Amino acid sequence: MGTTGPAVRDVAAAKKVCARCPVSAECLEFALGCGRTSGVWGGTCEEERVALLRTTEHPIRDDAARSTTV
Numbered sequence: 001m002g003t004t005g006p007a008v009r010d011v012a013a014a015k016k017v018c019a020r021c022p023v024s025a026e027c028l029e030f031a032l033g034c035g036r037t038s039g040v041w042g043g044t045c046e047e048e049r050v051a052l053l054r055t056t057e058h059p060i061r062d063d064a065a066r067s068t069t070v
Helices: 005-020 024-034 046-055 059-068
Strands: none
Touching: 005 024, 024 046
């Protein structure tokens, strides 16, 4: 996704849909768990999810890291 012009409008429109969605939290959890890097998931854009992954421990990601270090 871009960060100017139509892309900004598209992200804002998608986030409005997410705001009304009853499974937005589950959607975000899915996106974080399987590394979805493009699009809007659970009301967050790509940059927001990257920031979330950097600042929080995520069980699925952490389990995957542990299984590769054995």
